[in-house]
Amino acid sequence: MRVLVVEDDPQLGPWLRDTLATAFGASDMVTTLEEGRAAVAVRSFELVVIDRGLPDGDGLALLRDLKQQKPSPATIVLTALDDPLDIARALDDGADDYVAKPFEPIELIARAKAVLRRLFLDRGAIVRIGNLSYDVLNREVCVDHAPIVVPRRELAILEAMVRRIGRVVLRETLEVAAYSFDDEIQSNAIEAHVSRLRRRLRAANCKVVIKPVRGLGYLLSGE
Amino acid sequence: MMMLKWQRLKRVHRSIAVLSATLIGAVTTIMLLCAAALLIRFGGDDDGTWAAADVADALKEAVIRNETGQLALKRTSRLDEITRNFPTFWYVVSDKSGEVSYGPIPKWRPQKTQTSRDGTSFIAYAFDGETTNLRKMAVVRNTPVGEVWIETGGVAYTAAQLTTGMLTDATIVALPIILVLAATAFTAMVFVPTLIARPVRAVAAAAEMIDGVSDGRRLPEQDAPAELLPLVAAFNRALSRIDVASKAQRNFLSNAAHELRTPLTNARTILEQVEDAPLRARLIAENQKLSSIVTMLLQLARISAEPAELIEMDLAALARRVAAEHVPMALKNGSDVEFIEPHHPIWVRGSETAIAVALSNLIRNAVTHGSAGGSVLIEVGAPARLSVIDYGSGLQLGQPELLLEPFKRGNTRAEGTGLGLSIVSQVMTTHGGTVSLCETPGGGTTVELNFPVPGCRQADLPQGRKAVQAMTEARPDGISAA
Structure with missing residues (x-):
C-alpha cells in the first residue's frame, strides 16, 4: 500500500x-x-x-x-x-x-x-477482522477461511457494522441497511437479528465482538 | 406623597410626539387669547351705543299697562342696576296712549317717524359736543303691550363692563365651537403621536430582525422618515463597524489556532524521539494537556466572540449522534454509555456545532470523573432537557456554580483543563438556556441543560443572563449536596 x-x-x-x-x-x-x-x-x-x-x-x-x-x-x-x-x-x-x-x-x-x-x-475487496473475513463483492462471510451461511438481513447488518468497525452503528442505520422502505419493522427486529448473528458467529468460533450500546446501537470490534 | 407621584410620572417614557402636540395646543391657545385681548384693547371704550342698546332691552322688559290701561314701567333688578350705576341715565317710553319718563331728559328730542319699525331700526343722534359719547337714542320695540317708542341716554359702559358683557354674549355662541375644538384637540393628541410613531415602530421592527450573526443585514434607509434617517444611517454604520470587528476577531482566532497548534504538533512529533520511556510518557501527557487547553480556549473564545446562527433542530438526533461518537473513547476509559430519548423529536432553536461542543465536554467530564467500570447516562427529555449523569465521586464542592467559571476544577486531581464547564455555560448563555449542576442520587454528578422551547415565551429567562442554577438535591442519607 x-x-x-x-x-x-x-x-x-x-x-x-x-x-x-x-x-x-x-x-x-x-x-x-x-x-x-x-x-x-x-x-x-x-x-x-x-x-x-x-x-x-x-x-x-x-x-x-x-x-x-x-x-x-x-x-x-x-x-x-x-x-x-x-x-x-x-x-x-x-x-x-x-x-x-x-x-x-x-x-x-x-x-x-x-x-x-x-x-x-x-472497491469490492475482502476485509479481514480478526479471524473473520468479509467478501463484499460475493457477499461471503468466512471464519478461519471456512464460509458460513448468513441470511440476507443479518448479512446487511454485518456489512454496516464492518464498514464502521470500532464505532457505534446507530440502530436507525442498521434499519436502513437491512430493510427497504416498504418493509414493516417490528420494534425489536434489529435486536433479534443481531442476537441471531452473534450466536451464528460464536458457533463458528468467530472472535469478533458485537457490543450493544444501550439506546444507541451496536459496536463491532476485532478482539 | 407628591414626591412619590413625581417619581411615578418620571418613570413614564417621554414621548416627543405627545410633547409636540401639547406644545402646539398651548401655543395656539395663547395666541388666541392674545388676539382676543388685542381686539378688546383696540375696540376702546363704549361710546354709549352698546349700553343704550342694553338699556332699551331692559326697558322693553319692564313695560306694562296699569289697571287704567295706561303705559307704566315695573321695577326690575336690571333697571334698578342701571339706575344705580349711571346717575345721568334718563328715558322716555311712549306710545299712542301716553308716555313714562325718568331722569334728566334733554330738551331736544327726536320725532317718531313713519319709517320707525320694531327691532334694530333705532336712530342714534346728538353726539355730545365735548365727548364722543352718544347721549341720546331712540328705538322702536315690540312689547307684550304693543309697539312702544323708547328714547334713552346718559349711559356708557366702561371697558371692563363692555368686556364682561361681550364675553357673556360670546359664550353662548362660542360654547359649541369650543367643545368641537376641544374634541378635535383631544383626538389629535391621541392619534397624531400614533401616526408619528408608526415609522419609528417600523424601524424598530427592522432592527429586531437583526440577530447576532454578522451577515451584512441593515435597516432599510429608503423607507425611513427624514427625521429618523440620521439615526438609521448611524445605526447601519455601527453595524458595518461591528461586522468588520467581528471579521477581524474571526481571522485572529483562526490565526491564533494555526500558530498555536502547529508548534504543539511539532513538539508532539519530537517527543517521540525521547529515549527515556517514563520521561517521554510524562512529556506527552503534558503536551496533550496543553493541546486540549489550547483547543478549549479557542472553542470558548469562538463561542463568546461569534454568536452562532440558531436554527430549528432536533436535540434528540444531535445528542444521539454526539453520544455515539464518544462511545469508543468511553469504552477505552472503562465506562459504558447509555442513551435515553423520548420517541419523538425534541425541537429547539440552537446551533448544532455549539451544542455538540457542549455535550462532548460533558461526556468527556463524565467519563473522566465517573466511577471506573460505571456508566455514563445521557438523557434527552421534554420539553427540551439534556442531562449527562455519572456515578463517580461527585462534585465535592460547596458551590457547584463556581465550576462554570473558567479554570475551576471540581476535584483535587489535576485532570482536565477546567474549561469544559465554562464552555457549556457559555453555550447555554448564547442559547438563552440554563445549566444546573447537582449530585446524582446515590453519588456522582448530574449536569442538566435546559433549552428554551421554541414558540414559548421565556419571560423569566432573559437572554444573555448567565443562567446558572445550582440545584441541591437531598441525597437518600439526608445530606444535601450544597
Missing part, C-alpha cells in the same frame, strides 16, 4: 512520512500542491494525507483533483483550523476524514485504517 503525505512543515512532514510508512508500508512526501499533483499523476496511491495550509494554496484544491481520479484514493485532511465551518467544507469537498492538529499518532493511524477499510469495501 502506498501513502502520500502533502505537508510543508519541515518537522511534521518527515515524521508523518515515517509514521505512516511504519503503519502502511511505502510512503512519499511532497511539500507543495504542485508537487502533489505531479506525484499523483505518475503513481497511484491508496491514501493521501493533505495539510490545508500549503505554500502554494489550500490543500482542498488538491482534494478536488484527487476525487476526479479513477480509482480515487482515500483522503485525510490535516487542519490546524478548528472552525466547524472549515471542517464541514473539507468534508464537503470529498475528504474521507479530517484530523485536527495537534493529534496523537495513534489517532491518525486509526482514522487512516478506517478510511482505507471503507475504500477497500467500496
Whole structure:
C-alpha cells in the first residue's frame, strides 16, 4: 500500500512520512500542491494525507483533483483550523476524514485504517477482522477461511457494522441497511437479528465482538 | 406623597410626539387669547351705543299697562342696576296712549317717524359736543303691550363692563365651537403621536430582525422618515463597524489556532524521539494537556466572540449522534454509555456545532470523573432537557456554580483543563438556556441543560443572563449536596 503525505512543515512532514510508512508500508512526501499533483499523476496511491495550509494554496484544491481520479484514493485532511465551518467544507469537498492538529499518532493511524477499510469495501475487496473475513463483492462471510451461511438481513447488518468497525452503528442505520422502505419493522427486529448473528458467529468460533450500546446501537470490534 | 407621584410620572417614557402636540395646543391657545385681548384693547371704550342698546332691552322688559290701561314701567333688578350705576341715565317710553319718563331728559328730542319699525331700526343722534359719547337714542320695540317708542341716554359702559358683557354674549355662541375644538384637540393628541410613531415602530421592527450573526443585514434607509434617517444611517454604520470587528476577531482566532497548534504538533512529533520511556510518557501527557487547553480556549473564545446562527433542530438526533461518537473513547476509559430519548423529536432553536461542543465536554467530564467500570447516562427529555449523569465521586464542592467559571476544577486531581464547564455555560448563555449542576442520587454528578422551547415565551429567562442554577438535591442519607 502506498501513502502520500502533502505537508510543508519541515518537522511534521518527515515524521508523518515515517509514521505512516511504519503503519502502511511505502510512503512519499511532497511539500507543495504542485508537487502533489505531479506525484499523483505518475503513481497511484491508496491514501493521501493533505495539510490545508500549503505554500502554494489550500490543500482542498488538491482534494478536488484527487476525487476526479479513477480509482480515487482515500483522503485525510490535516487542519490546524478548528472552525466547524472549515471542517464541514473539507468534508464537503470529498475528504474521507479530517484530523485536527495537534493529534496523537495513534489517532491518525486509526482514522487512516478506517478510511482505507471503507475504500477497500467500496472497491469490492475482502476485509479481514480478526479471524473473520468479509467478501463484499460475493457477499461471503468466512471464519478461519471456512464460509458460513448468513441470511440476507443479518448479512446487511454485518456489512454496516464492518464498514464502521470500532464505532457505534446507530440502530436507525442498521434499519436502513437491512430493510427497504416498504418493509414493516417490528420494534425489536434489529435486536433479534443481531442476537441471531452473534450466536451464528460464536458457533463458528468467530472472535469478533458485537457490543450493544444501550439506546444507541451496536459496536463491532476485532478482539 | 407628591414626591412619590413625581417619581411615578418620571418613570413614564417621554414621548416627543405627545410633547409636540401639547406644545402646539398651548401655543395656539395663547395666541388666541392674545388676539382676543388685542381686539378688546383696540375696540376702546363704549361710546354709549352698546349700553343704550342694553338699556332699551331692559326697558322693553319692564313695560306694562296699569289697571287704567295706561303705559307704566315695573321695577326690575336690571333697571334698578342701571339706575344705580349711571346717575345721568334718563328715558322716555311712549306710545299712542301716553308716555313714562325718568331722569334728566334733554330738551331736544327726536320725532317718531313713519319709517320707525320694531327691532334694530333705532336712530342714534346728538353726539355730545365735548365727548364722543352718544347721549341720546331712540328705538322702536315690540312689547307684550304693543309697539312702544323708547328714547334713552346718559349711559356708557366702561371697558371692563363692555368686556364682561361681550364675553357673556360670546359664550353662548362660542360654547359649541369650543367643545368641537376641544374634541378635535383631544383626538389629535391621541392619534397624531400614533401616526408619528408608526415609522419609528417600523424601524424598530427592522432592527429586531437583526440577530447576532454578522451577515451584512441593515435597516432599510429608503423607507425611513427624514427625521429618523440620521439615526438609521448611524445605526447601519455601527453595524458595518461591528461586522468588520467581528471579521477581524474571526481571522485572529483562526490565526491564533494555526500558530498555536502547529508548534504543539511539532513538539508532539519530537517527543517521540525521547529515549527515556517514563520521561517521554510524562512529556506527552503534558503536551496533550496543553493541546486540549489550547483547543478549549479557542472553542470558548469562538463561542463568546461569534454568536452562532440558531436554527430549528432536533436535540434528540444531535445528542444521539454526539453520544455515539464518544462511545469508543468511553469504552477505552472503562465506562459504558447509555442513551435515553423520548420517541419523538425534541425541537429547539440552537446551533448544532455549539451544542455538540457542549455535550462532548460533558461526556468527556463524565467519563473522566465517573466511577471506573460505571456508566455514563445521557438523557434527552421534554420539553427540551439534556442531562449527562455519572456515578463517580461527585462534585465535592460547596458551590457547584463556581465550576462554570473558567479554570475551576471540581476535584483535587489535576485532570482536565477546567474549561469544559465554562464552555457549556457559555453555550447555554448564547442559547438563552440554563445549566444546573447537582449530585446524582446515590453519588456522582448530574449536569442538566435546559433549552428554551421554541414558540414559548421565556419571560423569566432573559437572554444573555448567565443562567446558572445550582440545584441541591437531598441525597437518600439526608445530606444535601450544597
